[in-house]
Amino acid sequence: MSTETEARPADAAPDRPGAINAVPVRHPGRWVAIAVIVVLVAMLVHLLVTNKAFDWSFVFEAMNQQPVINGFLKGTLLVTVLSMVVGVGGGVVLAVMRLSDNPILSGVSWVFTWFFRSIPRYILLFTMGTLGILFPQGIAFGIPFDWKIIDWLGMSGDWRFFTLDANQVFTGLVAGVIGLGLSEAAYMAEIARAGIMSVDPGQAEAAEALGMSRGKVMRRVVLPQAMRVIVPPTGNETIAMLKDTSLLLAVPVIGELFYQLQSIGSTYYKTFPIAVAATLYYLAATSVLMVGQYFLERHFGRGFGNKAPRAARPAGAGGA
């Protein structure tokens, strides 16, 4: 054996083995899986095409009704956008408060998050629709406790600038957006907090050393980097919000997609096609959102990872 190993290096090249008779690796499992899936897909297509219960013409006709389209545009899309604006804005503010050195701000943020995360959205929306009962005289904007102060000073009248009818505030889409937005803010607060904490503390130090104020450090340096961590779960939250708009029924909101579809369904005694119509609407809207999320992630991911930003040339590895 020793002679063999010693002899090798000298005449290694002539000793090289010839090309092997290579056979591609076989994957029998894949072929079995493909066969099973082809059969299942064929069954599904057959079901979709031949089963009368689908009643496709009715599905598309129901989807095309003006109240349904309005319900989708206002009740689903508009409420999703507005609730997410309230939710993301509120969530970032809550996260910054939660991470602040000020124990009052931090405590308030914690209580808010605790409260709104504890309530199921359906019940929260139901409650929002009934809140008007708390303010029979409306919601006034002015000096707090003005009637007490006026009484104490021996004066009369009021110090109120304008009054909203509470039963109009806590109704319909407005109540829905307030409820969904506050609930979302509680969840977004945790997501934003995780994002802010993911940024290396050295970043804030470097920015402070340049003379930036706390607010500038947050806006210019920390949040743009936190967005990389915040955006993907926010995409999930937006998709979840899109679906949770169907809970607006609890407020109640009548101009909402599923409510409108259901009322058509119950008029014509066709429940199943209505469910299919709603599914198609939500599938389409979610797909669009996922495309948007891809572009947002690409925007906030610049400067990180291997994908070079389009503007810049990849740099050489040398230190010259």
Next chain:
Amino acid sequence: MALVEIKSLHKSFGSNHVLRGIDFTVEQGEVVCVIGPSGSGKSTLLRCVNLLETPQEGQVIVRGEDITHPDCHLDEARQQIGMVFQQFNLFPHLSALANCTVAQRTVLKRPAEEADRVARANLERVGLSDKIEAYPAQLSGGQQQRVAIARALSMDPALMLFDEPTSALDPELVGDVLTVMRKLALDGMTMLVVTHEMAFAREVADRVVFMDGGVIVEQGPPAEVIGNPKEERTRTFLRRVLDPTHVEPTP
């Protein structure tokens, strides 16, 4: 008047008393290198000069203003003090140029063209005019540290702090950064440098400060402190640094 004056500075992290009464000054145009074993408090001292660490006791006076005083506008004081970190801490979401302009724009309120001009001039000064559009992740460690120096210089600071600027670099990249720092020193920049580069300290520093155990043990011209140290602790440290394979004789 000294540019920086530090008076009986004390700093503890919990029960760990890191700085135990530091008094020293940096004059305008002076290059001071702080050396010492790890854990001696030299980085903490540097971070106290722009109050990234808040000392428990003592004063830090920059250009006659006590920046440890609660009424001091810290953000304004920090504008005059550039800092370079061991880990660079460049903003990864901004290009090299934007790293150098962001504070000029938001803090000094310079117009875009002026900020851009200053940033380009400083990137050229550190030899990186060809990397202006690059993001930090596309640069080597040595290049990143030079961008960090350009970023600090773009604020036109009166004083530059360097916190072990070459310790996180591959050995072959150290030279580029030290060359930039040497040039800065020759240009008359006031510099306070925490470093392990004895050759650099010996060549460039006007004064070397040796710290150990949270106090200044010895300070003076580099030829004296590094070349002919008086204190035993300094001698022990320098033997270890200059000859890492040296084994202490067991008593």
